[in-house]
Amino acid sequence: MKPIKLFGRKRKVVYFLVILCLIITFFLAEGWGGGTYSFAHSLALFSSTPLSEVEETILFRVRLPRIVLSWLVGSGLSLAGAVLQGLFRNPLVDPYVLGISSGAAFGAVVAIYSGIYWGLFTIPLFAFGFALFTAFLVFYLGRIGQKMPLEVLLLSGVAVGFFFSSLISLGMYLAGENLHQMVFWMMGGFYSASWEEVKMVLPFFLVSLPLLLPFNRELNAFLLGEKVAESMGVEVERVKKLLLFISSVLVASCVAVSGVIGFVGLIVPHLVRLLVGPDHRHLLPLSFLLGGVVLIWADTLARTVIHPIELPVGIVTNLLGVPFFIFLLRRRKSN
Amino acid sequence: MSEYLTVESLEFSYGLRKIIHNFNFQVQKGELVGVIGPNGAGKSTLLHLLAGLLFPDKGKIYLGGRETTFLSRRKWAQKAALVFQDVPSELDMDCLEVVMMGRFPYITRWKGEDELDYQVVQKVMKATSVQNFIGRSFQELSGGEKQRVMVARALAQEPELLLLDEPTSHLDVRHQLEIMDILLELKKEGIAILGVFHDLNLVSQFCDKVLLLREGCLLNCGKTTEVMKTPQIEELFQVEFLEALHPFTFRPFFMPLGKRKSESNNIRLHLICGGGSGRLAMQELLSAGFSLSVGVVNQLDSDQELAEKLGLKLVTEKPFTHYSSDSLQRAQTLAEQADFVIVVPTYWGEGNLGNLRLAQQLLARGKRVILFRDCLGEQWDYTNGRALKILHELVEAGALVFDSWPAAIRAIGDKPPITPEKQRQKELKTTGGKNRQPMA
Secondary structure, X not given: OOOOOOOOHHHHHXXXXXXXXXXXXXXXXXXXXXXXXXHHHHHHHHOOOOOOHHHHHHHHHHHHHHHHHHHHHHHHHHHHHHHHHHHHOOOOOOOOOOOHHHHHHHHHHHHHHHOOOOOOOHHHHHHHHHHHHHHHHHHHHOOEOOEOOHHHHHHHHHHHHHHHHHHHHHHHHHOHHHHHHHHHHHHOOOOOOOHHHHHHHHHHHHHHHHHHHHHHHXXXXXXXXXXXXXXXXXXXXXXXXXXXXXXXXXXXXXXXXXXXXXXXXXXXXXXXXXXXXXXXXXXXXXXXXXXHHHHHHHHHHHHHOEOOEOOOHHXXXXXXXXXXXXXXHHHHHHO | OOEEXXXXXXXXXXXXXXXXXXXXXXXXXXXXXXXXXXXXXXXXXXXXXXXXXXXXXXXXXXXXXXXXXXXXXXXXXXXXXXXXXXXXXXXXXXXXXXXXXXXXXHOOOOOOOOHHHHHHHHHHHHHOOOHHHOOOEHHHOOHHHHHHHHHHHHHOOOOOEEEEEOOOOOOOHHHHHHHHHHHHHHHHOOOEEEEEOOOHHHHHHHOOEEEEEEOOEEEEEEEHHHHXXXXXXXXXXXXXXXXXXXXXXXXXXXEEEEEEHHHOOOOEEEEEOOOOOHHHHHHHHHHOOOEEEEEEEEOOOHHHHHXXXXXXXXXXXXXXXXOOHHHHHHXXXXXXXXXXXXXXXXXXXXXXXXXXXXXXXXXXXXXXXXXXXXXXXXXXXXXXXXHHHHHHHHHHOOOEEEOOHHHHHHHHHHOOOOOHHHHHHHHHHHHHHHOOOOOO
């Protein structure tokens, strides 16, 4: 018997293409846009001719942090989406399934409405805090004895999400002149992206990535069903709690710096499954790599399509995500 | 042989509902044990406890002599593997990788699969004849093939105890037998196997030992040939069964008679028949819910064979011989316990004339005897009128005569069993009437 290698030929090609895609995307997005620094300068990073001061500012202070941040957020959301879809064995699960998005948005609304100002990161801090609070509330409500039955958790997430959504509506109703800021935050975007934000989320990625990626075998075992996984030696409840906790923290950190960006975390894992199948040993790293690519493109579109007006990137991901999702759905049905 | 699994006073309950009451049993290495019982008996719960998916309230489980209370999940999975009834319908993964998942308890996070893991997977895929599925997606396989892959996956855990939760329920006959054949092979390697099966005959044909479960109690536990008997099985499921012998394994084969046991009434009938005449009688009377005894009949008589298969009480005589006084005496003892004696229309010869005299004696002793008008026809008599004469005497002596089975069954069902008081009155009436001496 010839052992099937972890990196078969087809998979090697997929990895190669995704990484190539990431590199190309990086350079294209870097050059794309209005302003002085433009498409032709894409490779300026490597050219010996020095850039002008304006160009340097645009490249290093505006575009690069924005690209890096959108890559991180897209990657984080996609990875969390892949993990949670595997955990719940439900294709409709997205990273916000535990009510994290509503919680974060509510936190932002509270910060904006109350006018509290603790420095530049007041809103992200509130968003992050409330997102985690929501996740823990859902864990608490979804727990029965020592166990967390997934369907109870899912329904608790939906219920808590609705609860915070109505509080958000209330906040918006009472917001007055702050309404614009709230709506903008909730649509999600990277208008104000800087290295500061990158620095803020990076530690979460550095911690959660090495914790999430090695759980690929456990998630594979989950494909056969929770009970089967347990009979094969997976400590189901412990793995469940750990993965839910880590992915919640990761998603909360993403939402805190970017607002609510939908569909990336739902679509990208499905896309990767089409490419390499449901094996989490490939699904997780490829979702991580590809999620960033998709969000960089969405953000590049958002800031260039009707330049100089910038669209919230959440609108772009939703607009592109829905048709693709319907395509996936129909494809699945025809199989 | 040595025991691998030992269960000691095991108890388990879901909340207040007790599912497992004080279980004690052992499973030896290389032994195939079947678990049977009606729904809700606690069969699946038992398997889940043995696989370590549930924790007992009380009692102990020993695997290979080791107590399991503090056994880690991973170590438990190295000792016991569980095959479930359901297989995933959609799983777009290579069958090899599905089987390789079974190596989970041996693979450490940073090491990955090594040569040994591939060797084990190769071995178990060969044992379950799924090596041809390598390179094929799991979801393309048929139900039976998928279940074989799942058995391979469980075996990849290199368990010493293989647990199966109704693994064959969704499979057709051929695939069921394939799974059982695999289990027989595994037995030879010394694996202890414990499986819940819905099909009694799979258990009867293949298992060495059987556990009978009902409502959370372990009713019986022992060798298949000793435990799998019609009365026990009928008691377990509250359904009547017909038992036959399997022509190859010589093990009993059970056929449900499609009737709930609790429906039977308490009226007992003794049947005098022979030469195939009893077939209709047995069918009519059993389906009406009466319990039957039969006799005397000769061995190899078709009525004798049928009564034997139906598990009826009967008195037999050697083939083609006159009834001995001994067998007639036994038949009389049996018939004394019945509420009615029924004489079925049949041919009478020198050989079976004893049965008619028996009826006459019983009638004289107050037993109620039932005849059919058809019995009195001359075509039945091959004894130059002697049988016919006795039949007429029976009628005169007060035997009940009916035209059809439904009429007779209705009359029997309506009549309450005779009280001793009534019986004595009747005795006085019959003996006082004509004072006929019964012919012996």
